[in-house]
Amino acid sequence: MGCCDSKFLTSESTHLEKLPTHHQQPHSASRAPAHHPSLPDGSDPESGAAPPFSEFSFSDLKTATNNFSSDYIVSESGEKAPNVVYKGRLNNRRWIAVKKFTKVAWPDPKQFAEEAWGVGKLRHRRLANLIGYCCDGDERLLVAEYMPTDTLAKHLFHWENQTIEWAMRLRVAFHIAEALDYCSTEGRPLYHDLNAYRVLFDEDGDPRLSCFGLMRNSRDGKSYSTNLAYTPPEYLRNGRVTPESVIYSFGTVLLDLLSGKHIPPSHALDMIRGKNIILLMDSHLEGKFSTEEATVVVNLASQCLQYEPRERPNRKDLVSTLAPLQTKPDVPSYVMLGIPKHEEAPPTPQRPLSAMGEACSRMDLTAIHQILVMTHYRDDEGTNELSFQEWTQQMRDMLEARKRGDYAFRDKDFKAAIDCYSQFIDVGTMVSPTVFARRSLCYLLNEQPDAALRDAMQAQCVYPDWPTAFYMQSVALAKLDMHKDAGDMLNEATTLEEKRQRGGRGS
Numbered sequence: 001m002g003c004c005d006s007k008f009l010t011s012e013s014t015h016l017e018k019l020p021t022h023h024q025q026p027h028s029a030s031r032a033p034a035h036h037p038s039l040p041d042g043s044d045p046e047s048g049a050a051p052p053f054s055e056f057s058f059s060d061l062k063t064a065t066n067n068f069s070s071d072y073i074v075s076e077s078g079e080k081a082p083n084v085v086y087k088g089r090l091n092n093r094r095w096i097a098v099k100k101f102t103k104v105a106w107p108d109p110k111q112f113a114e115e116a117w118g119v120g121k122l123r124h125r126r127l128a129n130l131i132g133y134c135c136d137g138d139e140r141l142l143v144a145e146y147m148p149t150d151t152l153a154k155h156l157f158h159w160e161n162q163t164i165e166w167a168m169r170l171r172v173a174f175h176i177a178e179a180l181d182y183c184s185t186e187g188r189p190l191y192h193d194l195n196a197y198r199v200l201f202d203e204d205g206d207p208r209l210s211c212f213g214l215m216r217n218s219r220d221g222k223s224y225s226t227n228l229a230y231t232p233p234e235y236l237r238n239g240r241v242t243p244e245s246v247i248y249s250f251g252t253v254l255l256d257l258l259s260g261k262h263i264p265p266s267h268a269l270d271m272i273r274g275k276n277i278i279l280l281m282d283s284h285l286e287g288k289f290s291t292e293e294a295t296v297v298v299n300l301a302s303q304c305l306q307y308e309p310r311e312r313p314n315r316k317d318l319v320s321t322l323a324p325l326q327t328k329p330d331v332p333s334y335v336m337l338g339i340p341k342h343e344e345a346p347p348t349p350q351r352p353l354s355a356m357g358e359a360c361s362r363m364d365l366t367a368i369h370q371i372l373v374m375t376h377y378r379d380d381e382g383t384n385e386l387s388f389q390e391w392t393q394q395m396r397d398m399l400e401a402r403k404r405g406d407y408a409f410r411d412k413d414f415k416a417a418i419d420c421y422s423q424f425i426d427v428g429t430m431v432s433p434t435v436f437a438r439r440s441l442c443y444l445l446n447e448q449p450d451a452a453l454r455d456a457m458q459a460q461c462v463y464p465d466w467p468t469a470f471y472m473q474s475v476a477l478a479k480l481d482m483h484k485d486a487g488d489m490l491n492e493a494t495t496l497e498e499k500r501q502r503g504g505r506g507s
Contacts, residue, residue: 002079002146016266018024026338039189042209045214048432049129050123050129050145051094051131051359052131053117053120053121053130053131054131054132054133055133055134055135055145056132056133056134056141056338057134057136058134058136058137058139058141060090060091061134061141061143064089064090064096065086065087065088065098066086066088068100069086069087072086072087072088072505073085073086074086074087074097074245075197083099083100083101083102083105083217084099084100085097085098085099085100085212086098086100086125087146088146093361095141095146096131096143096144096145097128097144097145097146097147098124098142098143098144099141099142099143099144099212100139100140100141100143101140101141101142101217103138103139103140103493105140105217106140108465109135109140112133112135112140113133113135115215115216116130116142116215117133118132118188119188119211119214119215120132120133121186121189122182122183122186122211122214123184124177124179124183125208126175126176126179126182126207126208126209127145127182127183127208127209127210127211128144128145128147128200128202128208128209128210128211129144129145129146129211129454130142130143130144130211130214131143131144132335142211142212142215144210144211144212145202147201147202147203147210148202148203149200149201149202149203149205149334149337149339150200150201151196151197151198151199151200152172152196152197152199152200152201152207152253152256152257153195153196153197153199153256154296155201155337156196156257156260156264156431157196157256161338162338163260163282163284163285164336164337165285165288165336166204166285166288166289166290166293167326167328167331167336168333168337169208169257169258169324169327170257170293170297170322170325170327171254171299171326171333171336172199172207172257173254173257173322174319174322174323174325174326175206175207175208175209176199176207176209176250176253177250177315177318177319177322178319179208179209180246180315180318181315181316181318181319183214184243184315188214188282189212189243189246190241190242190243190245190246190251191209191213191214191246192213192214192215192216192217192241193213193249194213194246194249194252194263195230195249195252195253195256196253196256198210198213199214201255201333201337203303204322204332204333204334204341205332205333205334205335205336205337205339206333207333214418216396219454229264229265229266230249230264230265232244232245232248232249232309233248233307234309242309244309244310244312245309245316247304247309247312247313247314247318248305248309248312250304250306250318251265251300251301251302251303251304251305251312251413252265252296252305254300254301254303254304255268255280255305257297258280258281258282258294258297258298258301259280259281259282260282260284260285261282263280265305268280268301268305269302269305272301273300275323277291277294277295278297278485280298281294281453286342293325294364296321296325297322297325300313300318300321300322304318304394310326327394353494354467354494354497355367355371356368356371356467356468356471356493356497357467357471357490357493357494357497358472360373360472360474360475360490360493361490363475363478363479365441365444365445366471368410368441368471368475369409369445372409372434372438372441372468373409373410373435375434376434376466377432377434379433379434379463379466379468398423399424399425401420401421401423401424401427402420402421402424402432402435404416404420405417405419405420405421405423405424405435405438408420409421409438409442414441414442414446415442415446417438417439417442418439418442418443418446421435421438421439421442422439425439428503431462432462433459433462433463433466433468433469434459436455436456436458436459436462436469437455437456437459437468437472439455439468440452440453440472440476441472443455444475444476444479449476449479449480450476450480451474451478452472452475452476452479453480455471455472456469456470456473456476457469457473460473461473465496465499466496467493467496467497467500468493470490470492470493470496471489471490471493473486473489474486474487474489474490474493476488
């Protein structure tokens with residue numbers, strides 16, 4: 001693909017324009033996944049680009065979790081519900097969460113598969129979506145999107161650097177209410193053992209509700225494994241979960257958000273009745289909250305924790321009460337959580353990668369720098385044809401500027417390298433794809449991904465089939481959060497390298 005015809009390059013000045021961005025159902029399950037309106041990549045816009053629900057082989061999951069290594073365990077439920085959750089990584093580099101059940105938990109594979117397909121049809125940006133399951137022999141596993149930024153319990157009860165600010169707590173409550181409302185609307189109103197450990201944070205710090213709570217821990221298993229002090233009263237009476245039970249549990253999560261502690265509902269209600277709201281509030285907030293907003297949340301928690309199920313609010317009441325309290329809609333969640341912005345590497349193509357491809361797939365700028373230093377200018381041969389008249393003093397000065405840029409680049413003085421390479425480029429007598437690639441990396445190392453992308457595309461203009469130009473574009477696009485386009489570029493670079501290995505020009 002020639003750069004000058006590229007969809008990323010619209011004019012000589014390279015103005016950028018952001019673009020829109022396993023297996024089939026098993027015979028043991030009788031349900032087919034619901035059809036959803038999809039994006040160009042086949043994902044649902046409400047789902048946070050979750051992949052379609054599918055069946056996984058046990059060997060795939062065994063590989064993804066490094067043979068279910070204890071180093072990959074992210075959650076253990078304890079003796080009463082001995083189900084373990086592992087993190088894992090598929091061949092396409094997607095991180096997953098794998099919940100492994102005991103062999104006796106779901107003896108009927110068809111029943112397990114049908115339950116999983118029922119949950120797997122759900123797709124929403126407020127859920128950590130279920131993307132698959134495994135039913136090989138005696139094995140019973142669920143596969144979900146992996147949420148790398150830990151649980152609400154960790155951020156509320158076991159924080160290290162900073163507690164969750166008030167506006168973020170209100171966002172958590174609102175997002176989980178939206179998730180519960182969506183599930184109810186889609187015919188899945190029951191949620192088992194809703195608590196602060198079921199609220200997860202994704203790579204951007206946005207709160208999501210774990211899909212694992214939409215299925216029981218076993219065919220006949222208990223729906224609540226927590227302390228009975230936090231269990232809905234009707235469950236203690238008859239052992240059954242109802243939609244109203246979920247509202248009660250949501251009330252306990254509201255108490256967690258208010259207090260920063262796991263307070264038994266009966267104790268909290270005593271404080272609320274005694275109008276001791278300030279005593280209920282988390283002291284680590286240091287008074288940095290709105291009393292009016294806190295009063296609204298306290299009252300909502302009190303309604304959710306009513307003894308009689310019929311006196312509790314419904315899910316739409318939760319959403320409508322919490323929506324007006326969202327006062328910082330434009331502030332990213334990762335900022336409010338105090339965590340670094342997540343930068344996702346482009347997905348790795350399903351073929352072996354060269355050293356340059358590996359470095360770009362990892363977004364390892366140090367390794368890219370070493371490769372560009374080693375390859376020097378060997379790929380520039382034939383890109384310039386100069387007449388004798390062009391060898392002027394200006395030409396010698398320009399080559400001297402490039403030489404100074406090369407020294408600065410080698411010595412990792414990237415700002416100086418940008419200046420020197422710019423002098424070389426601005427003269428315009430010679431064009432060098434390597435100089436554009438080197439300056440592109442310098443821009444990346446100086447947090448200027450837009451300029452880096454422009455240079456990588458100019459390198460492609462000079463040398464349309466040069467894999468390095470595409471590799472550099474993939475890294476710049478990933479830095480700009482255009483991950484689908486980054487993956488496309490990485491694939492194109494790999495294809496060009498394969499052609500080169502069959503007799504084409506260098507990389």
